[in-house]
Amino acid sequence: MEVFRSGAHEDLGIEIVEASPEWVAIRIPFRPELARSAANMSIHPGVVMTAMDSGMGLACMMNLKESSSLATLDLRYDELRSPLADQDIEISVHCKSVDDGIVFLTGNASDSDGVFAKSVARFFLTGASSEFFRNTFEKLANLPDSGSSSAGGAI
Amino acid sequence: MQGYREIIESVPYALQLGVQIIDSNDSGALFELAPADRFIGNPMLRAFHGGIICGLMECSMAATVMRFTELKLPPSLITQTTSFLKSASVDLPVRVRTEMTKTGMRICGVSARAFQNEDGTYVAKCSSLYRVG
Numbered sequence: 001m002e003v004f005r006s007g008a009h010e011d012l013g014i015e016i017v018e019a020s021p022e023w024v025a026i027r028i029p030f031r032p033e034l035a036r037s038a039a040n041m042s043i044h045p046g047v048v049m050t051a052m053d054s055g056m057g058l059a060c061m062m063n064l065k066e067s068s069s070l071a072t073l074d075l076r077y078d079e080l081r082s083p084l085a086d087q088d089i090e091i092s093v094h095c096k097s098v099d100d101g102i103v104f105l106t107g108n109a110s111d112s113d114g115v116f117a118k119s120v121a122r123f124f125l126t127g128a129s130s131e132f133f134r135n136t137f138e139k140l141a142n143l144p145d146s147g148s149s150s151a152g153g154a155i
Numbered sequence: 156m157q158g159y160r161e162i163i164e165s166v167p168y169a170l171q172l173g174v175q176i177i178d179s180n181d182s183g184a185l186f187e188l189a190p191a192d193r194f195i196g197n198p199m200l201r202a203f204h205g206g207i208i209c210g211l212m213e214c215s216m217a218a219t220v221m222r223f224t225e226l227k228l229p230p231s232l233i234t235q236t237t238s239f240l241k242s243a244s245v246d247l248p249v250r251v252r253t254e255m256t257k258t259g260m261r262i263c264g265v266s267a268r269a270f271q272n273e274d275g276t277y278v279a280k281c282s283s284l285y286r287v288g
Contacts, residue, residue: 006195006196006197006198006204007191007192007193007194007195007196007198007204007245008193008194008195008196008204008206008207009204010193011193011194032167033167033168033170033171034167034168034171035167035168036166036167036168036229037165037166037167037228037229038165038167039228040228040229044166044167044168044210044213044214045210045213045232045235046168046172046206046207046209046210046211046213046214047168047206047210049206049209049210049213049235049237050204050205050206050207050209050210051206052206053196053204053205053206053209054196054204054206071239071242072205072239073238073239074236074237074238074239075205075209075236075237075239076234076235076236076237077209077232077234077235077236077237078233078234079231079232079233079234082231
């Protein structure tokens with residue numbers, strides 16, 4: 001699904017696995033330059049947080065009734081263990097509520113052994129919608145299957 | 156004892172980002188990330204992606220913990236909480252000031268504040284805990 005591709009997404013090679021109002025899934029393909037150290041070749045937490053923030057922003061947009069710009073207020077990232085080395089990572093995000101302009105979201109990061117990190121975040125709907133958000137919102141609204149996609153594309 | 160430059164060079168993602176050490180003192184250090192279009196999150200605002208700011212602060216805080224504890228490898232991140240205060244223009248560098256808040260045998264705490272302008276307007280702040288032993 002080619003919704004949009006910002007510099008940060010392109011740089012990290014982040015891909016959408018699925019996007020619907022219920023949940024958003026994103027994959028981070030492993031690359032050695034994204035690793036934590038030569039001794040621990042698992043994907044760096046900074047990369048996981050970037051994908052988490054992106055997935056949460058997309059989940060916000062999938063749950064809006066009309067286009068709005070949005071901003072991350074805060075993001076908490078708890079790492080249960082280090083992810084497995086040399087492996088892709090998948091992020092899954094759920095939008096828990098959209099209330100009074102504040103969106104509450106939770107997310108998990110998983111490798112082949114299961115969940116290794118959890119996140120919670122709050123986003124703020126700033127109201128005024130830029131062309132970037134309007135275009136993205138329109139593309140999401142026009143996706144087949146009522147806004148869901150599993151095409152495995154880039155954002 | 157490893158210097159900050161050596162520590163940064165031991166972390167592939169910190170190298171990929173381009174994290175630079177600017178200064179250090181008894182409680183922490185000052186790091187910088189040069190502006191680049193590859194860090195854009197919102198192309199209309201030309202703002203840094205929030206996750207890139209999170210990653211920059213994590214690299215900076217982990218390097219600070221390694222310097223203070225003399226660890227040879229990056230410590231294990233337990234938790235990081237980041238508050239975003241203002242959008243960060245991708246046309247200006249971002250600087251991060253770190254400060255050790257707890258230096259224990261097993262757990263270390265560190266905080267960081269990210270800013271862009273000389274007047275010190277903050278764009279984000281965060282705190283983290285690391286397992287070091």
